[in-house]
Amino acid sequence: MALSNPIPSVDAQTKTFDGVICFGGVDWWYHNRGHYDLQMMRELSAHVPVLYINSIGMRVPRPGGGNMFLKRVRRKLASFSHGLTRVRDRFWVLSPVVAPAGLGASMNETALTVQVRRAARKAGIHNPLVWVACPPGQPVVESLNPVGVVYQRTDRFEEFRGVDSERISRFDRLLKERADVTLFCSSWLMDEERSQPRRAEFVDHGVDYGPFEEAGLGSTPAPADVAELSRPIVGFVGGIDAHTFDPELFVEVARRVPEATFMLVGGCSLPEGWCDLPNVKLLGQRPYGEVAAYMAASDVLIMPWNQSEWIRACNPVKLKEYLAVGRPIVSTPFPELQRYAGLVREGETAEAFAEQVRAALSEPFDPSDGRERVCEQTWTAKADAVLEALRSVGVSRKGAA
Numbered sequence: 001m002a003l004s005n006p007i008p009s010v011d012a013q014t015k016t017f018d019g020v021i022c023f024g025g026v027d028w029w030y031h032n033r034g035h036y037d038l039q040m041m042r043e044l045s046a047h048v049p050v051l052y053i054n055s056i057g058m059r060v061p062r063p064g065g066g067n068m069f070l071k072r073v074r075r076k077l078a079s080f081s082h083g084l085t086r087v088r089d090r091f092w093v094l095s096p097v098v099a100p101a102g103l104g105a106s107m108n109e110t111a112l113t114v115q116v117r118r119a120a121r122k123a124g125i126h127n128p129l130v131w132v133a134c135p136p137g138q139p140v141v142e143s144l145n146p147v148g149v150v151y152q153r154t155d156r157f158e159e160f161r162g163v164d165s166e167r168i169s170r171f172d173r174l175l176k177e178r179a180d181v182t183l184f185c186s187s188w189l190m191d192e193e194r195s196q197p198r199r200a201e202f203v204d205h206g207v208d209y210g211p212f213e214e215a216g217l218g219s220t221p222a223p224a225d226v227a228e229l230s231r232p233i234v235g236f237v238g239g240i241d242a243h244t245f246d247p248e249l250f251v252e253v254a255r256r257v258p259e260a261t262f263m264l265v266g267g268c269s270l271p272e273g274w275c276d277l278p279n280v281k282l283l284g285q286r287p288y289g290e291v292a293a294y295m296a297a298s299d300v301l302i303m304p305w306n307q308s309e310w311i312r313a314c315n316p317v318k319l320k321e322y323l324a325v326g327r328p329i330v331s332t333p334f335p336e337l338q339r340y341a342g343l344v345r346e347g348e349t350a351e352a353f354a355e356q357v358r359a360a361l362s363e364p365f366d367p368s369d370g371r372e373r374v375c376e377q378t379w380t381a382k383a384d385a386v387l388e389a390l391r392s393v394g395v396s397r398k399g400a401a
Contacts, residue, residue: 019125023137043383206379235298326367
């Protein structure tokens with residue numbers, strides 16, 4: 001199939017991009033807006049147009065899992081209905097219509113390229129920086145004639161449940177070989193893979209520091225659905241998913257600390273009825289703008305992660321948000337946590353975790369060290385670090401001094 005009206009090719013000596021095409025790892029319309037790629041695109045849209053491509057999927061959907069399968073199908077269909085939408089000045093979101101992962105690969109690549117090119121023209125992008133946060137975007141990168149390529153290696157997607165690990169690993173290898181800059185947000189993962197990319201850069205997650213600090217200081221009213229909960233409140237804010245969250249450990253911890261209310265705020269993909277303890281309250285997903293208030297309403301904030309390869313390579317956004325809010329934090333151990341020694345309590349087993357929760361509830365706590373650690377780690381600072389890394393390899397945005 002011939003492709004009409006391609007994005008103009010860029011002269012080999014020209015290394016200036018006039019916009020960003022981002023193959024995102026999440027979907028703008030139903031995922032939390034705090035993700036790395038969405039935050040980075042928000043920052044870059046202050047300078048140049050951004051076209052954010054909603055996640056094109058890595059797994060072939062299979063019936064099963066009760067209502068979750070139907071929920072995923074419905075929300076993806078709803079995302080398709082948005083097509084191309086300008087969500088704010090210089091920020092466009094495209095929900096491309098493609099077949100599920102692994103089905104009709106060559107047809108998908110052609111269809112995706114056509115849709116992205118058309119959307120880029122409408123957004124005013126002619127010489128793009130292509131940013132890949134979703135590895136299946138790799139096959140169409142060259143068809144967009146990029147000025148430069150950024151590969152966001154913030155997760156080990158080949159370890160994601162249900163994916164074709166060999167296929168995703170191949171995309172990962174090709175992206176590292178092609179990208180001008182490969183971004184890591186986990187220092188442990190970067191150390192593991194430092195020799196693989198052409199150029200590796202450590203740029204970890206940022207934080208919208210102001211709103212989270214203000215919420216922690218009491219400037220933001222507590223959500224109405226928290227007022228009815230008994231204190232003390234032990235809070236978790238984030239996705240409750242099997243590839244990250246440890247339900248068995250969490251349930252045992254909540255059982256061992258019956259005097260506390262365990263408040264979970266976030267979308268849940270675990271099987272129905274996974275937790276029926278009376279002191280556990282699942283409040284569901286909330287908009288990103290309300291996240292800080294729920295964190296601030298907690299007396300202790302927790303990260304009950306499993307011990308998977310995914311978690312070993314992670315560096316959760318919520319850690320800096322928790323620190324900015326200024327509440328005691330208890331987490332299961334993972335490598336990146338070593339960079340925050342003394343700021344986070346650790347418990348590997350349910351017994352140890354519960355003991356740390358009780359200690360955090362009973363002992364005096366000073367949030368100043370944690371806040372000082374993250375106060376300058378804003379998303380604007382992180383985006384500036386990426387732009388500087390690009391400049392160092394001869395790729396600059398249009399209008400840059």
